[in-house]
Amino acid sequence: MLDNKMNDIHLETISISYFDKVIDHLRQTFFADEPLNKAVELTRPGQGHKLLELHCLSTLKDNVSVMAITNDGQIAGVALNGILRGNDDILQAMEKLNYVYDESFKKIFKLLYEQNLKIDLFNHFNVDKMFEIRILSVDTKFRGQGLAKKLIAKSEEVALEHNIKVIKTDATGAFSQRVVGSLGFVTKGEIKYKDYLDEQGDTIFVVDPPHEKLKIMCKIIN
Ligand code: ACO
Numbered sequence: 754m755l756d757n758k759m760n761d762i763h764l765e766t767i768s769i770s771y772f773d774k775v776i777d778h779l780r781q782t783f784f785a786d787e788p789l790n791k792a793v794e795l796t797r798p799g800q801g802h803k804l805l806e807l808h809c810l811s812t813l814k815d816n817v818s819v820m821a822i823t824n825d826g827q828i829a830g831v832a833l834n835g836i837l838r839g840n841d842d843i844l845q846a847m848e849k850l851n852y853v854y855d856e857s858f859k860k861i862f863k864l865l866y867e868q869n870l871k872i873d874l875f876n877h878f879n880v881d882k883m884f885e886i887r888i889l890s891v892d893t894k895f896r897g898q899g900l901a902k903k904l905i906a907k908s909e910e911v912a913l914e915h916n917i918k919v920i921k922t923d924a925t926g927a928f929s930q931r932v933v934g935s936l937g938f939v940t941k942g943e944i945k946y947k948d949y950l951d952e953q954g955d956t957i958f959v960v961d962p963p964h965e966k967l968k969i970m971c972k973i974i975n
Contacts, residue, residue, distance in 0.1 A: 762829050762900070764907045767818040771828075775813065775820065776806055778828040783890035788926040788964040789864075792946075793857035804858050809833055812887050817915065819907045821891075821900050830891035832904040834911065837883045837921075843869055860957060864949065865923050868969060872942035878919045878973070884912035886922035889929055901932045909936075909974055921971040926964040938970040 767775060784790060784805055785798045796802045812818065812835040821830040837843070847866040853859045874883060886908055891900045912920045922938070924930040934940075945966045946958045 761824045762821050762895070763824075764819055764821050764903060766816070766911065767813060767820050767831065767833075769813075771820065772810065772813055774828055775818075775831055775833075776801075776809060778831060778892065779805075779809060779888065779890055782892055783888055787888075787890075788960050789861045789958055789967075792958045792960045793861065795857050795861075802858070804853060804855055809888060811835075817884070817908075817911050819904055819911060821895070821904060828892070829895040830900045830904055831888065832886050832908045833888035834908050835885050835887055836915070836917065837885050839881055840870060840873065840875055864944075864957070864967065868942055868944060868967060869923070872969060874919070874921060874941060874969075874971065877941065878971075880919050882917055884908070884915065884917040884920040886920065886933075889922070889932075901929070902936060905933055905936055909972070913974055918973060918975060919971055920974055921969065924968045924970050926960075930968050930970065933970050933972075936972070938972045940968045941971050942969040943967060 780796070780799055780801050784796045784800065784802050790796065795805070812833045815835045817834045817836060819832050819834070820828055822828055843866050846862070850859050850862055850866075875881065886905065889901055889904065891904075909920060920938075922929070922933055924933055943966050946960045947956055947965070949957050951957050
């Protein structure tokens, strides 16, 4: 049965006509159940989140995202990808957080931007652009069947088409880390959530097991 379900799915890049459907898919999945979103209870399944939707839409506009879609037009999973053009992109995004009112959203992105700046991948790889897998999401009905792996592999093809040498992702949970690890991504930076503390020494993210750390993982492609 499962195999039949998977046979009905194909992968393609996401065009503008699918943007609304992609956002709707993410409202049912990633917005509520990505490990950090879940830790801060960013949304409930089905609910929207204005700032996260804007973040997704601005990523979609880079036109390098991919989706897994059933023959009857149902989105089974997505990898929303963007192109980063230097640390200035990260610094600008960080600066914008000063104008964000949603503290939960802010603390997630502060963690991601801080950790990326700390390891300075542009300098490490001596590149001026990188392909970033920002949002990886598979519908609960289709999980555990290798779809995330296929989305990453397809994203690598897209990165190659754009002549980008380094592909990176901020893998926030054990499953995404397993997926990209099995495809040859290596960890360039990591932090355990229990070690990420506020000024009072309290844990900022209490994340459900088996997820225990953020890993910034990369692969050189050519
Ligand atoms: N329990 C145990 N193991 C699991 C589970 C589970 N619930 N789900 C996946 N796995 C394992 C698989 O067995 C597989 O391991 P293996 O290759 O050693 O067999 C590995 O994790 C990946 O399996 P896939 O089938 O390729 O992944 P899937 O299609 O299920 O999608 C994903 C994984 C995208 C992480 C999905 O669980 C999801 O959408 N989660 C919610 C959102 C999220 O956390 N996204 C990633 C955040 S990081 C980022 O977006 C850059």
